Amino acid sequence: MSRSNPRVLSTLERAGGFASAQEVYRLMQREGESIGLTTVYRSLQSLVNDKIVDVLRRDDGEAIYRLCGEAHHHHLVCKGCGDTVEIEGGAIEKWAKMMAEEHGFRDVGHTAEIFGLCAKC
Amino acid sequence: MSRSNPRVLSTLERAGGFASAQEVYRLMQREGESIGLTTVYRSLQSLVNDKIVDVLRRDDGEAIYRLCGEAHHHHLVCKGCGDTVEIEGGAIEKWAKMMAEEHGFRDVGHTAEIFGLCAKC
DNA sequence: GGTGGAAATGAAAATCATTTTCATTTGTGC
DNA sequence: GCACAAATGAAAATGATTTTCATTTCCACC
Ligand SMILES: [Zn+2]
Ligand SMILES: [Zn+2]
Ligand SMILES: [Zn+2]
Ligand SMILES: [Zn+2]
Numbered sequence: 454m455s456r457s458n459p460r461v462l463s464t465l466e467r468a469g470g471f472a473s474a475q476e477v478y479r480l481m482q483r484e485g486e487s488i489g490l491t492t493v494y495r496s497l498q499s500l501v502n503d504k505i506v507d508v509l510r511r512d513d514g515e516a517i518y519r520l521c522g523e524a525h526h527h528h529l530v531c532k533g534c535g536d537t538v539e540i541e542g543g544a545i546e547k548w549a550k551m552m553a554e555e556h557g558f559r560d561v562g563h564t565a566e567i568f569g570l571c572a573k574c
Numbered sequence: 575m576s577r578s579n580p581r582v583l584s585t586l587e588r589a590g591g592f593a594s595a596q597e598v599y600r601l602m603q604r605e606g607e608s609i610g611l612t613t614v615y616r617s618l619q620s621l622v623n624d625k626i627v628d629v630l631r632r633d634d635g636e637a638i639y640r641l642c643g644e645a646h647h648h649h650l651v652c653k654g655c656g657d658t659v660e661i662e663g664g665a666i667e668k669w670a671k672m673m674a675e676e677h678g679f680r681d682v683g684h685t686a687e688i689f690g691l692c693a694k695c
Numbered sequence: 696g697g698t699g700g701a702a703a704t705g706a707a708a709a710t711c712a713t714t715t716t717c718a719t720t721t722g723t724g725c
Numbered sequence: 726g727c728a729c730a731a732a733t734g735a736a737a738a739t740g741a742t743t744t745t746c747a748t749t750t751c752c753a754c755c
Contacts, residue, residue: 475742488704492705494743514636529674552650552688560690560691562690565685566684566685569682569683571679572678576731612714612733
């Protein structure tokens with residue numbers, strides 16, 4: 454096991470706390486940081502293990518990583534330009550809790566994302 | 575565009591209405607059907623377009639196809655044994671619609687899944 | 696200040712699902 | 726049969742992710 458390279462976490466933060474491994478890598482390159490793609494993957498994986506970041510999947514299957522620990526929230530993502538709006542999920546939280554209880558599930562988490570076309574697209 | 579090869583749909587049904595493209599392909603091979611992987615992918619894609627099957631993602635990113643029930647629904651998945659319960663998402667539908675409207679998004683869809691440990695695990 | 700081993704790194708190769716290309720086959724109406 | 730469109734599938738391309746493995750960096754101990 455390897456520990457996470459701190460520059461990876463810092464870059465994920467700077468990216469808005471929401472990006473794929475490839476995006477983190479490209480961002481670091483653009484900013485002149487010297488790092489290998491392998492290390493980016495390893496660091497993100499390690500952050501996931503440590504529950505410092507969440508991982509979910511884009512429609513195309515690419516894994517996207519996001520910081521946990523800020524207020525829990527959800528996303529409204531534009532399929533056209535990729536613009537992302539953070540939104541509140543009060544209704545979802547209640548729904549998830551209720552459904553889990555009803556079916557005897559414990560230790561539950563959830564994902565909920567909305568995809569569509571923004572006003573500009 | 576191509577139309578779906580009916581043997582693909584029939585195989586997906588036989589697989590319990592829930593399988594990846596690769597699995598459908600392997601199943602057809604094992605049963606002696608002569609078909610190309612490309613056709614399997616094309617047929618499943620076409621079934622998705624026609625809204626005859628849903629597509630979602632495994633944890634590892636592989637796309638899994640499942641026959642649509644009559645109604646739109648969501649899932650409660652056990653992280654331990656993989657058991658899946660179909661659940662209603664009335665609250666989600668309203669939430670998604672409201673959020674999209676509020677931010678000027680159109681043509682929206684959404685995903686919402688709950689995962690945790692079932693009573694047995 | 697060495698020195699040895701453990702941990703971290705990254706380039707390149709491997710893996711694997713999925714898509715694209717393109718030549719061939721099949722189907723359909725004339 | 727003939728022309729032409731749709732369907733098919735083998736092989737190559739793509740692209741994210743993982744694996745391999747040789748090199749570099751750290752660190753504890755002398
Ligand atoms: Zn947009
Ligand atoms: Zn939530
Ligand atoms: Zn279970
Ligand atoms: Zn829904």
